[in-house]
Amino acid sequence: MEGGNETLTSDFILMGLFPNMRYVTFLIYTIILIYFASVTGNFILLLLIWIDLRLHTPMYFLLSQLSVIDLALISSTVPKMAISFFSGTRNITHFACGTQIFFFFTLGGAECILLTFMAYDRYVAVCNPLRYAVIVNQGVCLQMATVSWIGGILASTAHTSYTMSLPICGSREIHHFYCEMPAIMKISCKDTSRYELVVFVMGIVFIIIPFGLIMASYTLIFLTVLHMNSPQGRNKVLATCSSHLTVVSLYLGPCVYMYMTPGSSHTSEQEQAVSVFCTVLTPMLNPLIYSLRNKDVVGALQRVLGKHSVSKENA
Template identity: 55%
Template sequence: MGRWNETEFTDFTLLGFFPEFRHITAMVSIILLIFTASFTGNTLLILLIWFDSGIHTPMYVLLSQLSLMDLTLTCRIVPKMAANFFSGCQSISFLACGTQIFFSLTVAIAECILITLMCFDRYVAICNPLRYSVIISSRVCLQMVAMSWAGGALTSLGHTVFTLHFHICSPRKIPHFFCEVMAVLTIVCEDISAYEKAVVVTSVLVLLLPLSLILLSYALIFLAVLRMNFPEGRDKALATCSSHLCVVGLYFDPGMCIYMRPGAAKTPKLNQGLLLFGTVLTPLLNPLVYSLRNKEVLSALKKLIDWCQSSR
């Protein structure tokens, strides 16, 4: 109880990213522009999927959830970071810090689970198309969504509580632009080697194992695609799968570099760069990858534009 009292309700100080960088104002401005574009793109993608009945299929429902997760992640981090920078106030309360850790981990883990399930959806659609509507029903699709959010939230809750129960050294300065697990661990005044091993184990379960299943599924998918006799069907399948593989790389690579690298907590600058990419650029690239290379989404966008023009 004494240790908890030392930690609870005491503010942290966020040092921001790359404090020695001279053109930090320009960088923050660029990040805000990217955030605006990301927010607009993901919101538009969600609205297109939900309001166009022609794309009310499991693949697009899962895609809309991926965009929703991106919005949740970037909206929990970027506005607070920008507000701290422009106001000059770098403090963040204990509760707000715990909330950032919880939501960032929840969304990151949920995205890994969801992307794996999206791969299973593509596997069934290409390798067993005649039974697709039976295997991936609307009920199963909703269960996939619930499984992703629940798995992310439960795993994140355990790591959030465990991280914040450690005794934090004074001054309580976090070398990051938001409260992130590895950054908080750098200011812990205890031996955290056992917990770092637990983080690696969790990372294997939520990163390496899903990635292995994804690669196995795509190996089977590509074998099935090569046996197709219809060039149009083969090209469509390859286009969909290549988009998904791009998203897989965008989400899994930074996470594996941060949470599966030995001594990752001791390299805050590298972690900041990787997380800046994951929380700012990846949410922007996701809707671009799916919308610009997907005829159904482009068709839904054209319908929306035509409707807006006709309603004037």
């Protein structure tokens, strides 16, 4: 609805995670445990990639970028949610709210682009192995990471600027556990239907096109795998590719629901459930998926633990 008297205060009120839920305290403690598990898992993965020279390859460089994104993504929402819950202070300043939105879209956009580059990396490694070192060299990897971050920042700047300029004429209560664009658009007194179309187009650019490119890459990969004579090589490729496809499905699937369907069709509870999945569960699952299905990462962990136990015995 256009018009109305815009409220004078600039602070928002975060209503928190499922405020009407009966056992919300148990859920909060569970999410905090997931947060620490996610931070630990991603930190260990980053440490292994940094320490073990065998993991100094383009694939693991891109994977380290994914871990950095996951660490930042979950840290941009869960600590604030926990502090608000335990302190009882639900206010969030206009600047802090805008900062949350900016980081969320920067990290989300960067992850979409990065997942596409990771699929391309696997395509080159499997379908053009003799030229892999030339095509995907160190400079190209840095360019991939740079493009991912810049793309996320540009999209985020546009979304954040529009969202934080929306007039709020009534209640400033955000029915969410962090500042999110759809939740703020719902409490605005400005007609946002045109911008929902912009969000849909941005979704095509950052979700549908990357998903299409990823599927094209893996279609070519699977066709190449079918002609492999070595069962061991086939299994290794399938294990690595299935891990990446699982991560893609876990991340892009909920994004399609959240940003490519009309906001009026979502309830606040549905939006919060999807957000918990994207910003809390996925960052924890990513290092597990890549570690448990990847012999290189498991081997690196065993070597590090083996060196540590030997050094303790010698001491």
